[in-house]
Amino acid sequence: MSISLPLSLLVLNSAALACVWVGHCLSRKSIKFQPQELADRLLQVQENERHRLSRELHDDIGQLLTAAKLQSEWLKRRIPEELRGQCSVLCDTLDETLTKVRDVSAILNPRQLASLGLEASLRAHLLRTLANTSVHWSLECHQRLTGIPEEMAVAAFRITQEAVTNMLRHAQAENLLVRLQRLPQGLSLLISDDGLGFVPAADPAREGQRGMAGMSERIDQLGGTLTVASEPGKGTQIEALFPWAPRALERASTNKVMH
Known part of the structure; x- marks a missing residue:
């Protein structure tokens, strides 16, 4: 025994199938362009992350190293003579580290551009x-x-x-x-x-x-x-x-x- 469907239901089914097909085509098109969009987004994320790391190095770690260097110089003036040589080495090490941190910060985010x-x-x-x-x-x-x-x-x-x-x-x-x-x-x-x-x-x-x-x-x-x-x-x-x-x-x- 065959079952006849109302005309309105057939039209609705046809419209639904058409929507599915259009969605499938649009999905394929978006996937086609996705790799370039992802590459562009990745580069932007990398650049933003470099800027963030640069700020943290320059502002946070740089300030801590500067404070440690000043404290070491203060300590050097107040410790016995026989210990000042080691304290001088510590000050020089902190100074060199601070310079390298600033260099890395500049590489990550060339502010001078x-x-x-x-x-x-x-x-x-x-x-x-x-x-x-x-x-x-x-x-x-x-x-x-x-x-x-x-x-x-x-x-x-x-x-x-x-x-x-x-x-x-x-x-x-x-x-x-x-x-x-x-x-x-x-x-x-x-x-x-x-x-x-x-x-x-x-x-x-x-x-x-x-x-x-x-x-x-x-x-x-x-x-x-x-x-x-x-x-x-x-x-x-x-x-x-x-x-x-x-x-x-x-x-x-x-x-x-x-x-």
Whole structure:
């Protein structure tokens, strides 16, 4: 025996199936775009966490170390002569630790980017990072970099920071060149060393090259391009291009080289 369904119920069932199908399609579409959204969100979370850690190091731990140093100096003036040598060592250790904490805080959150600009901030970072090494380095920038968007400056700073760290850890390089250029199509960053070199991975994240993966994520977030040229024994050259936003293209192309 067949059971006939009311027309209204059939229409309702059809509408429900249509809604399920549309929801399925939208879900697939959202999943398609999810990886890039997650990558962007991850970079933002990382940057926020770096800023938080930097503040804690600078404000909390830095203040505690400063207080401990002042107390040690007060104690040094009041203890017997034969103990002052050890107290001096303690003061020096606290002073060195405080300097290192401030350096780490500056690396985590380069506050000078907003006040000094990208070129001066990179120069300060290279001076601080390479001061006690045998690496000969140069930073070339022959154009004004005023008006660089904050997210672009942060990305260029972080990519340089990561490249220099990798060089010190693995490359055994003697010479390093960092070059910034303001081009009509965007900001160009070149980082070149004469170290041991390596074989760049096609998929850095999958093959464990986390530093290179982080660079790629930062440049992808801004719609730019990253090129890595390296091979064992022949050094490494990293080129990044950060494109201008459409409204800035005309303004960027009119900037003149400083003589």
